[in-house]
Amino acid sequence: MEFSLSAVEARVLGCLIEKELATPEYYPLTLNALTNACNQKSNRDPVMTLDETEVVRALDSLRFQRLAHQSAEGVRAAKYCHNLEGLLRLEPQELAIVAELLLRGPQTVGELRGRAERMAPLADLAAVEAALNALAEREPPLVVRLPRQPGRKEQRYAHLFSGAPEVVEDSASPMEPARLRVMAENERLAALEAEVAALREEISELRTQLATFRAQFE
Numbered sequence: 001m002e003f004s005l006s007a008v009e010a011r012v013l014g015c016l017i018e019k020e021l022a023t024p025e026y027y028p029l030t031l032n033a034l035t036n037a038c039n040q041k042s043n044r045d046p047v048m049t050l051d052e053t054e055v056v057r058a059l060d061s062l063r064f065q066r067l068a069h070q071s072a073e074g075v076r077a078a079k080y081c082h083n084l085e086g087l088l089r090l091e092p093q094e095l096a097i098v099a100e101l102l103l104r105g106p107q108t109v110g111e112l113r114g115r116a117e118r119m120a121p122l123a124d125l126a127a128v129e130a131a132l133n134a135l136a137e138r139e140p141p142l143v144v145r146l147p148r149q150p151g152r153k154e155q156r157y158a159h160l161f162s163g164a165p166e167v168v169e170d171s172a173s174p175m176e177p178a179r180l181r182v183m184a185e186n187e188r189l190a191a192l193e194a195e196v197a198a199l200r201e202e203i204s205e206l207r208t209q210l211a212t213f214r215a216q217f218e
Contacts, residue, residue, distance in 0.1 A: 001087075002140050003065060003161045010162055011038050011048060012058040013067055014102030016082035017095050018043070021119035022191060026198040028071035028079035031055060033198060042190030043115070045104045076205065088142070093131045096120035098142065101159035106146055108154040114184055118191060132157055 005013065015037040020027045029037065035055045041047050059080055062068035066087050071079040084090050090098065096119035097112055104115070113128045122128050135143040136157075146156045146165070158165040175183075 003067070005065075005162045006058070006061075007162070008038075008048070008050060008054055009058045009061050010102045010159075011044075011050070012055060013062055013082060013084075013161070014099050016068060016080065017084065017099035018103060018119060020081065021092065021096055021099065023195050023198060026195070026202065028081040030077045030079055030201070032077075033201060034059075034080060036197065037194070040190070040194065043103055043187055076209065088138075091131070091134075092120040093122060093127065094135055096122070097128065097131050097135065098159060098161075101143065101157065102161065106156040106158040106165065108156050110154065111180075112157070114180060115187070118188065 012034065015034060016027075016029065019029055019033075019037055026033065031052055035050060035052050038050050038055060039048055059068060062082075063070075066083055068080060068082050071081045084095060084098070093116075096116040099119060100107065100112055100116045107115070109125050109128050109132070112132075113122050113125055116122060116128070122131075132143055132145075135141065136145065141160055143157050143159055144164070146158055148155045
């Protein structure tokens with residue numbers, strides 16, 4: 001099954017996968033939570049500013065392609081989840097790597113290991129390479145290894161949910177290990193902040209439900 005997702009559809013799908021693996025207690029996602037996830041400033045490249053209408057259109061397209069659906073869990077508000085496990089039978093490690101590629105674009109094996117570990121355990125670089133090979137060997141393939149860029153030792157991988165990626169020349173110097181560690185720490189902090197925001201939303205919803213319940217006896 002081949003896919004041709006737009007940038008917004010890829011972002012929505014990536015967010016659904018990410019939140020299921022990283023914060024399962026807040027998954028499936030309401031439309032508001034999903035929109036906020038799409039517009040996060042951390043763990044996203046590029047950063048987007050989507051409104052709920054754009055997210056709904058993307059969800060409709062993903063549902064048509066059987067990549068996402070509305071959850072039966074939503075009572076007061078509709079909630080949404082992805083369908084990659086049911087449709088493609090992907091392992092958690094493969095899902096985590098797909099999510100990172102959908103959210104950030106092409107990355108090296110080392111970058112994927114450092115960033116995807118927050119969603120699924122990846123013992124070492126060999127584990128990442130094994131997952132990438134499994135994704136690349138599917139029919140049709142879900143990821144592809146890009147040509148080596150000038151001045152870089154490692155090759156990058158890209159997802160194929162939006163068709164064959166364009167190879168863009170990157171003249172930036174490779175990041176130092178210390179820089180990558182700082183970025184990883186910032187990402188963990190941003191993930192905690194996202195959890196707090198989701199928890200606040202859940203508390204607000206519970207308060208509304210409690211107020212409605214009390215009103216029935218007044």
